[in-house]
Amino acid sequence: MDRxxxxxxxxxxxxxxxxKGKTITSEEELNFxxxxxxxxxxxxxxxxxxxxxxxxxxxPKTPSLNPAEKHLAIMVEDHPIDYQYFEGVIPEGHYGAGxxxxxxxxxxxxxxxxxxNDSEKAIQAGLKNGxxxxxxxxxxxxxxxxxxxxxxxxxxxxxxxxxxxxxx
Ligand code: MN
Numbered sequence: 110m111d112r113x114x115x116x117x118x119x120x121x122x123x124x125x126x127x128x129k130g131k132t133i134t135s136e137e138e139l140n141f142x143x144x145x146x147x148x149x150x151x152x153x154x155x156x157x158x159x160x161x162x163x164x165x166x167x168x169p170k171t172p173s174l175n176p177a178e179k180h181l182a183i184m185v186e187d188h189p190i191d192y193q194y195f196e197g198v199i200p201e202g203h204y205g206a207g208x209x210x211x212x213x214x215x216x217x218x219x220x221x222x223x224x225x226n227d228s229e230k231a232i233q234a235g236l237k238n239g240x241x242x243x244x245x246x247x248x249x250x251x252x253x254x255x256x257x258x259x260x261x262x263x264x265x266x267x268x269x270x271x272x273x274x275x276x277x
Pocket of ligand 1: 146152154167205
């Protein structure tokens, strides 16, 4: 099964300059990226490397470091791993037309997971169960963040993204 089927079906990749898409599994630490995307509506695309693709969430608001600010994150189709490096302008008339630039990036990890394999397992379980806690090591986003899936919400694949309250 091609996990990037939806990604490819939405785009004319020969024309947009976006990554063509293949799944690559590296042994290194997992990366995350947040891309500022000036499409019809400005939004932030939060992407987490997981099992050779980027799990992706579109966030209408700027990610916040304030634990009280819980923002909507809509899960969208998996993106190819090299999309994390993409910056540029998706041409007019194409899916997601507009400027894309990297807002933040870095490694991410899962607490109590010592190996990449353990991390991948924890992430897989978290995505399935609708509760994922991750530690982001970005320039802007640092610390533990939570993604929690909203139940009984009109729009499917709606999650909330927020910084976890650190115990003082
Ligand atoms: Mn986008």
